[in-house]
Amino acid sequence: MNTKINALVLIFINLIIPFSAMFAHNIFVTFFLFLFSAVLLLRFGKIRRFLKYSIAFLALGMIYYLLLHFRIPHTDVFAMSFFILFHFIPLMMIASLLFYDYGPSEILSTLQLLKLNRKFTIALTIALRYIPTFQAEFKIMKSSMAMRGIAFSWKRPLQSFSYFITPQLFRCSLLAEELTAAGITKGIEYHGVRTSIYNIKWKKSDSFWLISFLLGFITIILWGGHL
Amino acid sequence: MIKFNNLSFIYEGYETECLKNVNFTIEQGEVVLLTGLSGSGKSTVLKCLNGLIPHLYEGKLSGTILLNGLPMADLSAGDINQTIGCVFQNPRSQFFTTSTLSELAFAMENYGIPYEEMQKQIASLSERFHLQPILDRDIFQISSGERQRLSLACSFSLNPKILLFDEPSSNLDYAMTMQIGEYIRNFKEQGYSILVADHRYFYLNNLLDKVIVLESGTVSGIYTETEFKNSDYPLRQFTLFDTDYPLLSYDPEETYLELKNISYQTILKNISFSARKREVIAILGKNGAGKTTLAKVICGMEPSTSGQLNTPPVMFIMQDSDYQLFGTSAENELSICPHPVSREQIHQALDRVGLLPLRHRHPFNLSGGEKQRLQIAAATVSQNKVIIFDEPTSGLDYYSMHAVSDLISELADRCCLLIISHDYEFIRKTANRIIYLADGQIQADFVLTAETTSQVAAIFHQMKGENHENP
Structure with missing residues (x-):
């Protein structure tokens, strides 16, 4: 029995992340995206990858916060770089699943469902x-x-x-x-x-993951963030 | 089944024809060898047959190829692939997917074969090519022999009638190469037509119906196997072990390299040996025996798990030169060195390997043999006393193999050389000492003398699993 999440769910989430990183001026959106990506990594049993990205996420977030808080002169460019990297960690987490846990043939077949x-x-x-x-x-x-x-x-x-x-x-x-x-x-x-x-057919569990993501994302946006 | 009629081809952006009026036929059930020196057009012929020309490589194509009586120009790449199966040379890039199961199914998926039929075909191919233990594994994690069997199985997934092999021996050890020969014999008996493009052909002995020799893009001769063996073509050996090779001098000087009980994970176990100046040591062993790992440990790319290693800085020349070329020209490549190298030294080194006229050319625009010689020139200007070569003759033609052998012999005057190779002719022409690795341990270590030469053949037979006297 195929229990893998349909690749389309991951592709969809990874399309949302860059937009939210660029336009959502709310740190909670980034935290939500990180948490959702972390749950997905754990769902795939990728504990080491989860730890690696979590450490990177926290470290980048802290460095950015410190640079911003202490207003160290001439560090604006570095602060911006850390800020961008921090926001893109969830994207890398999901992308790592697509790169390493789905075969090219599987993705090709899945994309065919979209009739692209x-x-x-x-x-x-x-x-x-x-x-x-x-x-x-x-x-x-x-x-x-x-x-x-x-x-x-x-x-x-x-x-x-x-x-x-x-x-x-x-x-x-x-x-x-x-x-x-x-x-x-x-x-x-x-x-x-x-x-x-x-088995690339859309399953109930795929709907569950997608709806969970959309509900969480929209809630956070409505709660405080905006695009 | 295949008929070439005055086929000519010029790659886009080039002025000279890569193929000129090529004419030959391949009948059903024939095994045909396509050979010729590097750059003679062998790969281009294969690309014309598998549809990559003109579908991927553009250029001016004239003349016709008839496939089962139909002009190939009227067929799509999709139609061609259902008749012709391909086994490529490069194990790294011949697979489109990254899992064995996915790769077996890939061509069938593309052609819309129903799921149940795919499952049946996969089960049948797995049994035929002994793939059950590796089904649904990562392709990068399986052995080279398993990869080769997978590649063969994939080429059969659409039940083609014609098989193309592009230098199947270049990345395989002796045993696996002989196994390919056995598979080809078997396919021939089943009526498949087979075209093999290769520089080495010992595994095709007594199997060939026809030998087509290409020279500068034209067919210079079509022979039977017997005629080819009696021709004046610069032959690699058909029967490896029957030829007499002159014995090389062995006069070692001071010790440059010393390994004491070196182990690495579960791959290498208590390896101990020393190597001295003027020694050319051939490291033999089956694919996966730990030869390349040993080289990596010696040059410091991988730290040993235990043991003691005494060595000056080591130069390791890998099988695939593309990973080791960083310069903007052949001349610049040699200047990339931890110590200063004069222009004169660079020119001398390039001249010695015959690359001085090509000194301004980008290293990636050199042929395989030229890249290999450039690497040797880099070794010449380096001050390394220990140099390791990994399969230096892989994919090289007769002349390039001899050129590399001569250059390596020259280098031995100032350093000790370790050569990982499956090429029996090259080993006998170049090495003066043999180390045989099996199961991560040294099984034999001897100097090549009149008394010990038979042991080299015995090692090759043992690697193939034949019951010959133990070395």
């Missing part, structure tokens, strides 16, 4: 598939840089950035090409109705 443009859904699926591969490669590249004695140096920022970014860009292009080729040779462009090995 096929080119758009394929591009989105390739992007989601690309991220975990890139992360693995990034780790290898960092080790390679260390072995070659190349470390990021503030004394030579442009050169350091060049060493860092050049292989990334080439690998990005190559990986995108390889993944697209793998997709094409397996019929990703075939113009027919796609089926799925996963």
Whole structure:
């Protein structure tokens, strides 16, 4: 029996978060989004990920509060960066579920339920598939840089950035090409109705999660925040 | 089943033809080897066959390819994939999804195969390719052999009649490569048509109906297997262990590297050995034996769990050079060094590996063999006394393999070298000492002499699981 939450619920929530981060001038909205994302992580049994993001959320929130409270001169840019990161932690929490706990094929099939443009859904699926591969490669590249004695140096920022970014860009292009080729040779462009090995049907429990989220979000907005 | 009629192709943005008037046919049940030096157009032929040209790679295509009598130009990529199954070279990117079950179902899902039929096909493929223990696992967590079997199973998911293999041996150990040969033999008996593009072909011995040799984009010859073996083409060996290789000198000097009871998690157990200047040590072992982990521990990328390691800074040249190139040109690549390197030194090093004329080219625009030689040039200008190579000949043609072998031998004059390799010809041509790893432990460690050379073949047979005398 499939007890996984439909990916559409997570995609919907992740579409709401950036808007609320930009327009909701109420810290309680961010706290609600964090709590809801935390519950979802725990629902998936991702305790370590939950702890990691919780620590980051609290730390960023505290740093932002301290910078704001003590009004330390010339720290406005840092305060703004911490503020943005703080608001985007819930987004990262949900995105981590989509990246690591749903396969590209599952997401492709789920997006098909929305009858979106096929080119758009394929591009989105390739992007989601690309991220975990890139992360693995990034780790290898960092080790390679260390072995070659190349470390990021503030004394030579442009050169350091060049060493860092050049292989990334080439690998990005190559990986995108390889993944697209793998997709094409397996019929990703075939113009027919796609089926799925996963149960992607909308379930009662999906409605529960979505309604819970909407009720909570709207309540917080009506209670004190505004968009 | 397949007929190439005067096929030519120019990639967009290029002026010279990558394929020029290519003509050949592949009949039902034939096993055909497509070979040629790097850049001869093998991959382009495969891309024309699996629909990636012109659907992904744009360019000017002329001539025709007939697939079962129908012009391929009239078929969509979707139609082609139902007839032709592909096994790509790169294990990292040949899978579109990240789970084994999902990947097995992926092509069927795209073609709208009903759920029950998919389940039946998955059960059948899992049994045929022994995939039951790894169903619904993360693709990045399974072994390379399991990945190769998964890749084969995926290529069969839509019941194609033609199979394309792009350098299947390049990332596999001897045992797995021989297993691919067995699978191909089996598919041939079942009437499949198979096209294999590869530089190495020992696993196809006595299996080939036809050998097509490409040279600068044109077909320079079509041979039977016997004719090919008797031709003057610069052959990699068909029978690895029957060839006599000259013995290499062994005159080691001071000790550069020492490992005492090194262990790493459950992968390496009490590894002890020392390595001296002028030693070229081939590290042998099946995929997953812990060879690369050992290299990572030696160069400090992974800390050992226990044991003592005495080594100066180590240079580790990975199998995939793309992760290790950071420069904006070949010349600049060599200047990236913890110590100052003069322009003259850089030019000398590039000249020695034959890359001086290409010194202004971006490293990512070099071919696989050229990148490998650039890495060796970087090792030359480095002051590292210990250098580790991981599969330096993977995907290299005959000439590039010999060039890499010669360069490595030159490097040995000033350092000790550890080479992780599955390439028997390269090992016999380059190494003067062998260390064999199995189950995370050293099973054999010997200097190559007239008396011990037979042990190398015995190790390869043992890795394949054959009952030969233990090394």
